[in-house]
Amino acid sequence: MKKQLTVTKLTFALAMAGLTMTAGADTIKIGFSAVMSGAFGHYGKDMENAAKIAIEEANAQKIKIGGSVANFVLVSEDDQGDPRTGVAVAQRLVDAGVVGIVGHFNSGTSIPASKIYAAAGLPQISPASSNPQLTAQGFKSTFRIINTDAQMGAYAGSYAVKDLKAKRIAVIDDRTAFGQGMADEFSKAAKAAGGNIVSREFTTDKSTDFMSVLTAIKSAKADLIFFGGLDAQAGPMAKQMKQLGVNAVLMGGGGFTTDNFINLAGKDSAEGTMSWEYGLPVEKMPKGKQLEDKMKKKFGTDILAYSPFTYDATWALINAMTKANSADPKVYLPALAKIDFPGVSGRIAFTNTGDMKYAAASLYKVKAGKWETLQIQQGSK
The missing domain is CATH 3.40.50.2300 (Response regulator)
Structure with missing residues (x-):
C-alpha cells in the first residue's frame, strides 16, 4: 500500500511539471492557443493543424529527453481573439502543466497572455503576433517567429x-x-x-x-x-x-x-x-511545399497564412528541450534563446529581445x- 501511494505521489509531481507517466514514455505537454472560432477562426485552425503535424513528426522520431522517449501532446485552447479570454486561457494552460506555449494569433491577446506565461516561467512563441509591444515588455520568455x-x-x-x-x-x-x-x-x-x-x-x-x-x-x-x-x-x-x-x-x-x-x-x-x-511565399520557403503537401494529406487544406511559422515555433520548443536534454522550462529556456536551425519558413534564430533575426x-x-x-x-x- 505504501509503495502504491509513493507511485501515486510521483505521478502527481510529474504531472504538475508537465510530465506524466505513460507506458515507456514521458508525456510532455505543449500548449497552443489562437482564435479558432468566429470570423477569423480559419487562421487559428490553420495554425493548430501545423502544430499537430509537428507534434506527430516529433513523436515518430522517438526523441529522448532526460533519458526517456518523449511523448509530446498538444493542449489546444480557443482564445476567441479576445484579450480577457486569452488571459483566462493562458492561466488554464499554465494550470494544465504545459511546459511551453505556441501562440497566440492576435497581438491584443498575446500581449496580456504573455504576462501570465512570464510569471509562470513558461516560454511563449507567437507565430503571428506582430505588435512590437509583445517583445518590448522585456520578458525573457517571450518570442515571435514573424516580422514586427x-x-x-x-x-x-x-x-x-x-x-x-x-x-x-x-x-x-x-x-x-x-x-x-x-x-x-x-x-x-x-x-x-x-x-x-x-x-x-x-x-x-x-x-x-x-x-x-x-x-x-x-x-x-x-x-x-x-x-x-x-x-x-x-x-x-x-x-x-x-x-x-x-x-x-x-x-x-x-x-x-x-x-x-x-x-x-x-x-x-x-x-x-x-x-x-x-515571410516568403510558400513555394519559396525551404520546405514550404513539403508542409503544404502534409497539410493537404492530413487535413485536406492548403497553407492559409501562419501554419509554416506555427510549425517552426513548435519545433523550436522541441529542439530547445532536446538540446537542453530537459523539458523543465527553467533548464531549456536558455537553449531556446540561442536556438538556430533551418525551419520550414526559413532560418529560425532570435535576437536578444525575442524577435526574429532573419524575418522575410x-x-x-x-x-x-x-x-x-x-x-x-x-x-x-
Missing part, C-alpha cells in the same frame, strides 16, 4: 510612396493592437518617404459596413487606402469601394492575402489589391482573381 509591425509598416509605407507614387493616402485601422499598430507604422514610414496622409479613419474588428468611412475617404480624394486589419473585413471593404466608385489602391500590411479575401470581395472588386505579408516579407497583388508575388524582402540580422 515596425518592419512591415516600413516596407509598406515606403513602397506606397516611392514605388506606387501615391500622392494622397488614407489610412484605416480596426482598433486592434495589430491593426492600429500596423497602421501607425505604415503612416510613419509613408510620411518619412514624403507621403501625404489625407485621412485617418478607424472601424472595429467586428464591422462589415464601411460605407461612411469610405465616403469620407472618397471626399478626401485618396489614391491609396491602407487598411490595418484582416481578410474578413478587407473583403467587404474592397467590395464597398467598388460600389462607391472609390478609385484608390487598397493595400494591407499582413492579414488578408488569402482566398477568403477574394471570395468576400468578389474577383472584380479584389483586382489590383496589394498586401505585404510575413513578401508583397502580393491580386491579378486575374489570384494573389501573385511582386516583391520579396529577404530577412537579415
